[in-house]
Amino acid sequence: MTALAVRHGAVNLGQGFPDTDGPAAMLAAAQEAIASGVNQYPPGPGRPELLAAISESRARYGTAYDPAGEILVTVGATEAIAASLLALVQAGDEVVLFEPYYDSYAASVALAGATRVVVPLVEEESGRFGLSAEALRAAVTPRTKVVLVNTPHNPTGSVFTEAELAAVAEVCVEHDLLAITDEVYEDLVFDGRAHVPLATLPGMAERTLTISSAGKSFNCTGWKIGWVCGPRELVAAVRAAKQFLTFVGGAPFQPAVAHALRTEGPWVAGLRDSLAAKRTRLSAGLAAAGFGVRQAEGTYFVCADIRPLGYDDGVEFCYALPERAGVAAVPLQVFTDSPERWKHLVRFAFCKKDEVLDEAVARLAKLG
Ligand code: PMP
Ligand code: GLN
Secondary structure: OHHHHHHOOOEEOOOOOOOOOOOHHHHHHHHHHHHOOOOOOOOOOOOHHHHHHHHHHHHHHOOOOOOOOOEEEEEHHHHHHHHHHHHHOOOOOEEEEEEOOOHHHHHHHHHOOOEEEEEEOEEOOOOOEEOOHHHHHHHOOOOEEEEEEEOOOOOOOOOOOHHHHHHHHHHHHHOOOEEEEEOOOOOOEOOOOOOOOHHHOOOOHHHEEEEEEOOOOOOOOOOOEEEEEOOHHHHHHHHHHHHOOOOOOOOOHHHHHHHHHHHOHHHHHHHHHHHHHHHHHHHHHHHHOOOEEOOOOEOOEEEEEOHHHOOOOHHHHHHHHHHHHOEEOEEHHHHOOOHHHHOOEEEEEOOOOHHHHHHHHHHHOOOO
């Protein structure tokens, strides 16, 4: 979609990446690290100041991870997800994913030789997408090993509630399952909602690998500094897989991210408020253009129903949109195993300057 957007000079609300930089002091810290010689392989688990900063950052949720052995720095959350699955599952094991799911999950389950079992999120009357623990329970078999949960959720923008997650935790405990969580949008939750890490729920700390990264919280998606936190034995297994994927990564970015985690809380709060306003701005524009706009409770993304505009297939719609309207979006079908169920929905990213969102809306308004 990004290539199509470039070809047609379209406003790219497809791929989710911000069009402004992160905090100036963080950028300066990376430059300073390079200038002062932080340019060789960092230690296998990650640089000590970053491990300490991650541990402090997780403490806000009440969880305690020992920087020596319970945290591993990875090349973005993407590597953390892949290495965690390679570490925990093998052929014959089943991994439960909720759909629509972030595209790397299915690929990483396949790389690990395991089988994915897909449970759909529930499209609620309110326009929100909910998590059904009953549907999860029905999907569990004797071969189920891992449940992978993403909250705040890409592509729907849902922030799962404590009650939804507690019900998932209950199923994990009851069937002795491991959990992997993808919390890369943990700081981007709107309207006073709270992000709840699954690992904070009863019985979960000892069976959960919690994954996050710096890209979304600090507008540095290209730095690819991520991390995984969890019980020592599980993190050691992930490190064994990571060792032969990349070994280590991003030496000079690690002290810069440590600095950001420790000192840029107010900047992140500003980012959250600004994204909430952008969510409202784009949602209103899409509604005025005739889309059926769904609720975005967090993340970079809002989903919209194309049926009110007279279309019924998101893939066809999104392939035609750059040329027809000069805007790029992503169909939800690409995040799912059951395209029929999701083909009326497309995803728009709102992590863009207001004038970019306004231009996209002005172009989309001519569609109807
Ligand atoms: N998980 C989700 C849900 C995402 O949206 C992204 C960002 N594209 C990632 C993981 C990957 O994060 P990173 O860039 O840190 O690898
Ligand atoms: N997370 C971003 C998205 O969902 C981009 C990541 C990617 O392009 N692989 O759009």
